[in-house]
Structures are given as structure tokens and as C-alpha cells.
Amino acid sequence: MTESKKTPSSTAAFWRNWRGLGGWNFYFLIKFALLWFGYLNFHALTNLVFLAWLLFPLPSLRLHRLRSWISLPLGFALFWHDTWLPGPESIISQGGQLAGFSGAYLLDLVNRFINWQMVGAAFVMLVLYLFISQWVRITVLVSLLLIWINIINLAGPAVSLLPTKSATPDVVLNNKTPANNAAADKNALDESAPPTSANLTAYLNRFYQTEKQRVTQFPTTLSPDSQPFDILVINICSLAWSDIDAVQLRDHPLWKHFDILLSNYNSATGYSGPAGIRLLRASCGQTSHSDLYKPADRQCYLFDNLAKLGFKEQLMMDHTGVFGNYLKELRVDGGLQAPLMSQAGITPELTSFDGSPVYNDAQLMQRWLDDRTKSNDARTATFYNVIPLHDGTRNLGTTGTAPYKPRAQLLFDQLDTFLTNLEKSGRQVLVIMVPEHGAAVVGDKMQMSGLRDIPSPGITHVPVGVRFVGMKAPHQGQPLTVDTPTSLLAISELISRVVDGQVFNAANVNMSVLTENLPQTPVVSENDNAIVMMYQGKPWIRLNGGDWVPYPQ
Structure with a gap:
């Protein structure tokens, strides 16, 4: 009898520990925007697992804060993994060569790396998120959208939300072989x-x-009349x-x-x-x-x-x-x-x-x-x-x-x-x-x-x-x-x-x-x-x- 009376109370306490994504909502919204325009190699299931990790209810506020700190490097690594940027292996292999670049060239590369238009767009998204989140539960929308992406993406790790056209030059795409080159x-x-x-x-x-x-x-030798x-x-x-x-x-x-x-x-x-x-x-x-x-x-x-x-x-x-x-x-x-x-x-x-x-x-x-x-x-x-x-x-x-x-x-x-x-x-x-x-x-x-x-x-x-x-x-x-x-x-x-x-x-x-x-x-x-x-x-x-x-x- 005592155990049956504790069960509803424990269940209610468990549900009260749901805290939502908080600032991580903006993290996923940025990813959705980049994915929409084709700038990510998005790993849908991995991101869903990360979202579940962030949402899982924890009874202690201290544990919740500890999870947030642990999630910062995890979120950064996942974001990098979702981009087309060079992986750690490539960076390590090329690291010795980077040391040989002049300071002016490194500064030029950094300036090219920063897309100021995207920075401006991200700032606008942040303001809109802070404004709308006063009335709308953004965590619910983010979770549903990520689940939907996983459903339509069961066949592979990447997804394209928009129809795209080829940017490859036509001559590269030309697989036709002229008749006189059939043997080749x-x-x-x-x-x-x-x-x-x-x-x-x-x-x-x-x-x-x-x-x-x-x-x-190649011939083994040249003929006497070779030029x-x-x-x-x-x-x-x-x-x-x-x-x-x-x-x-x-x-x-x-x-x-x-x-x-x-x-x-x-x-x-x-x-x-x-x-x-x-x-x-x-x-x-x-x-x-x-x-x-x-x-x-x-x-x-x-x-x-x-x-x-x-x-x-x-x-x-x-x-x-x-x-x-x-x-x-x-x-x-x-x-x-x-x-x-x-x-x-x-x-x-x-x-x-x-x-x-x-x-x-x-x-x-x-x-x-x-x-x-x-x-x-x-x-x-x-x-x-x-x-x-x-x-x-x-x-x-x-x-x-x-x-x-x-x-x-x-x-x-x-x-x-x-x-x-x-x-x-x-x-x-x-x-x-x-x-x-x-x-x-x-x-x-x-x-x-x-x-x-x-x-x-x-x-x-x-x-x-x-x-x-x-x-x-x-x-x-x-x-x-x-x-x-x-x-x-x-x-x-x-x-x-x-x-x-x-x-x-x-x-x-x-x-x-x-x-x-x-x-x-x-x-x-x-x-x-x-x-x-x-x-x-x-x-x-x-x-x-x-x-x-x-x-x-």
C-alpha cells in the first residue's frame, strides 16, 4: 500500500524535472537554417541523440548545470562534424604546413573564413528567437522538426531540404562517348x-x-630513323x-x-x-x-x-x-x-x-x-x-x-x-x-x-x-x-x-x-x-x- 501511494508522487516529480532546451534551441535553429540552404552535411540521428541528452530530465539542478557545461564541447564538436570543414585528421596532417604560412596570409584566410553576411543573419535570428520565445515553446518546435528530419532521412546521414541544380560544369557531366572513341x-x-x-x-x-x-x-628502343x-x-x-x-x-x-x-x-x-x-x-x-x-x-x-x-x-x-x-x-x-x-x-x-x-x-x-x-x-x-x-x-x-x-x-x-x-x-x-x-x-x-x-x-x-x-x-x-x-x-x-x-x-x-x-x-x-x-x-x-x-x- 505504501509503495502504491509513492508511485504517483514519484511520477509527478519526474515530470517536473523537464526543463526544455533553453539556449540550445538557438543552436539547433542555426543548424536548421544552414541545412535549409545546403551548408551542412547534417547527421540527423546524431543530432537527435544529442537533443535527447539535453532534454533528459535530471532531478538535481546541479546535475543539470553540469550537463550544460559538458554539452558545450560536445555541441561544438557535433557542429563541426556537421559542416564540410576539414576533420581533425586533415588539420593534423596539414598543421605543419600551416606553420610555414606568413602572418599576412593567415590573417587573409581568417578574414575569408568569416562570412559576415551569415554573422548578420545569425544575429537577426537570435533577436527573433528571444522575442518569439516569450510566447512560444520553441523546444517543442525544435524537437518535432528534428524528429521529422530523421523520419524523411532514414536512407542516409545527410539531407537536402531544397531541390538543387548542378553547379558542376557541363563538360564534366558529359558522359557521352563519340563513336570514334568507342574502343577507348x-x-x-x-x-x-x-x-x-x-x-x-x-x-x-x-x-x-x-x-x-x-x-x-613504351617502345623498348627507338628506331634508327627516329627524330x-x-x-x-x-x-x-x-x-x-x-x-x-x-x-x-x-x-x-x-x-x-x-x-x-x-x-x-x-x-x-x-x-x-x-x-x-x-x-x-x-x-x-x-x-x-x-x-x-x-x-x-x-x-x-x-x-x-x-x-x-x-x-x-x-x-x-x-x-x-x-x-x-x-x-x-x-x-x-x-x-x-x-x-x-x-x-x-x-x-x-x-x-x-x-x-x-x-x-x-x-x-x-x-x-x-x-x-x-x-x-x-x-x-x-x-x-x-x-x-x-x-x-x-x-x-x-x-x-x-x-x-x-x-x-x-x-x-x-x-x-x-x-x-x-x-x-x-x-x-x-x-x-x-x-x-x-x-x-x-x-x-x-x-x-x-x-x-x-x-x-x-x-x-x-x-x-x-x-x-x-x-x-x-x-x-x-x-x-x-x-x-x-x-x-x-x-x-x-x-x-x-x-x-x-x-x-x-x-x-x-x-x-x-x-x-x-x-x-x-x-x-x-x-x-x-x-x-x-x-x-x-x-x-x-x-x-x-x-x-x-x-x-x-
Whole structure:
């Protein structure tokens, strides 16, 4: 009898301990607003668990306050987890490089990170919340809304509340294969399965398995009638189609120099070191990011293949190569052991984000041409890395980042002049301009301008230009555009087809035949903790080994 009388009283006391969310209501309202506009990778169930933790009735006011203090770091970590910001692994891996940034560049990044429009919108939401909460139980509305989001989101961890349109350039989404390139599509992967997280992971695994079987077949020796020529690979940091469009430089005279333009090329990464390694290992299929730092078969190393055929390896850069151990990675993981061409007497043109000089590219390219004129080497293969377009680069004597367009205009002018002088010199040179990755001049909902932690299509979709300087066949004036999806293996294959130099002596060269059936590669891009790939014509992303979600547009 005594126990039955205590039960109603205990139940009433339990219900009196419900205290609501209080200020945490505003926390969830901010998340709902960001989710509505597509700025969050929202983990609905995790947030519901956190809400339940905050609401669970506690009999002691002291315990309630202790829970509030414990919830502050938990709430911050969950908010970070719900954003597209780099995870702890990425921050730790890049932390050593951050120490090398100049103070002015770090301040510039902080200023870009703060979206003052969002700060203003959050302040307005706070005022409205404080005003409305006087009459409305906001906790009930927040709880119901979060439960509703979980109900409609049972199929996965992320939700999009609004219909979206693709922000990926049309050429990236173009999966159509011209009839004359049908044979090149033999490595195409089946994309008929629904885009579930399991199916996308299986597709990625099939991609890497298929890529392991692909290799460029170079001749073992050159025929006696081979024509000596030079190969100059100009590896440009921070140049994508999206950047070119942002600064309106598609009509620059530079593009008219090229014989071939790979317009649907994927650089496969958003960072310089991995980009350099991938390019130097272009003779084999695309590997995962982690495999870049493991030994590869010698037949994978593009410049090693050329060295075996008598091409002298050369290395040229307009910077020191110290930051991020870039030069070391080229040698250890890229297999390029050529000494760095002297920069003595070259005028510093800009200051890099880490305070080191960026040398004048016009003078460096002229030095290369002068050296080739004087040299007795019949064949050379030069890897030339340039960084004046890198984020944070500034004019000499200034502290703020120089505008991207003047730097791009200057580099394009210098390349245009160099190619003109090269054509006048009479030398026979295969020039391949291939960017490392884009600059992210225009940010998106996942990353602010300049950030490349996530290799989005706008960052990895880069222009590749090929020019045969010194051919007997006249230059057509407009490049042949190859629209099929290509990547690094296509460059190696193209070089292998002309390595005997006979293309320079031919009276007529059909560029369509020369580029026929170039290896096609599905769009898969990877940094240390992020993978972005195209599936069924749409970009998908996986962060830190988690589930796949549609790339937010």
C-alpha cells in the first residue's frame, strides 16, 4: 500500500524535472537554417541523440548545470562534424604546413573564413528567437522538426531540404562517348546500380582494381630513323576551368597555340605534392591517395620511361620547392632525380604565401631555351613547375594577396610569348601544359575561396594543352578539342605515340587520328581524407571514410 501511494508522487516529480532546451534551441535553429540552404552535411540521428541528452530530465539542478557545461564541447564538436570543414585528421596532417604560412596570409584566410553576411543573419535570428520565445515553446518546435528530419532521412546521414541544380560544369557531366572513341571506353565501369553508399563504395573499389591493370606501353628502343626532339611539361599550380571563367580568360591568345586541348581532364587531386607525384607516375592507372607514398613499378614512372629511350631528365621550378617538402616528394615518390635548374640571376617576380620568392617565369623559360640551343643533348624531358597563381601569392613589397586575374593574365602573356619565341627558334619541342589543380577562385557551399581540402570538380577539372612546336605540318590555328573524360594516363599515352619524333617530319598530321582512343578515366579525385567522384552524371563525396552523400550545390 505504501509503495502504491509513492508511485504517483514519484511520477509527478519526474515530470517536473523537464526543463526544455533553453539556449540550445538557438543552436539547433542555426543548424536548421544552414541545412535549409545546403551548408551542412547534417547527421540527423546524431543530432537527435544529442537533443535527447539535453532534454533528459535530471532531478538535481546541479546535475543539470553540469550537463550544460559538458554539452558545450560536445555541441561544438557535433557542429563541426556537421559542416564540410576539414576533420581533425586533415588539420593534423596539414598543421605543419600551416606553420610555414606568413602572418599576412593567415590573417587573409581568417578574414575569408568569416562570412559576415551569415554573422548578420545569425544575429537577426537570435533577436527573433528571444522575442518569439516569450510566447512560444520553441523546444517543442525544435524537437518535432528534428524528429521529422530523421523520419524523411532514414536512407542516409545527410539531407537536402531544397531541390538543387548542378553547379558542376557541363563538360564534366558529359558522359557521352563519340563513336570514334568507342574502343577507348572499354574500361568504363557499370553505373546502373542505385547510388547507395554501399554501391558507391563498390564502384570506387572496382575503379581502383581496373586502374591497377592499366599501363602505357613504351617502345623498348627507338628506331634508327627516329627524330630527336624535346619534351617540356609545364605543370601549373592553381589553374582550373572554373578559375579561367571567373577571370574571363578563355579568349586569351595562349589557347590558339595548342594543337590539342583536353577539355575534360581530371587532375585527380587538390594539392601540389600529390599532383606532382601523380603526373610523374602517369604511365600507370590512377591509384588511391595512400598508394602515392608507396613504391610503384618502374614502368609507372613517365620520366623514367623517357630516360630509357635517351631523353635527358631536367627539372625546373620558379620557386624553392621547400614548402611541404615538394621537391623531396618529387624525388622520393615521383622518381625524378634530375638536379634543379639554376635560378641564379633570375629576378624574383612575386612573394609566395610562405614568404619565399617566386621567380620570373619569362626569364626561366628563356633560360631553358638558351640552354637547349647551346646543349649537345639530342633529347630532353623537362618537368617545369610554376606557382604564381597559388593562393596567398602577393606582389613584391606588399602584405595582401594579389588579385588572381592580373597574375593569371601575366602568366598567360609570358607563356604566349615563350611559345611564339619557341616557334621562331626552329626547335622541335612537344609542349604539354597541365595544371596541378585549380585555385578555387570562387568557393562553394563546402569550401571557402582558396580552400582545396576537398577535391571538388571545380578544382580538379583543369585544361590540358598540347603543342608540337617545329612540325613541318602547318599549325591549324585552333586546337582539336578532346571532350571525353581523360586523366593522367592519357598524357603518358599521347607521349608514347609520338616518342619517335616522326610526327615532326610528317607533311600532314591528323590530330584526330593521333588522339583517337586515348585512355578514358572516370572522374575520381582524392585528397588525404576526402574522395569526390562522378556517378550517374552527378558528383558524390565521402569524407574521412564515412558514408557517401551528394556533393552540395
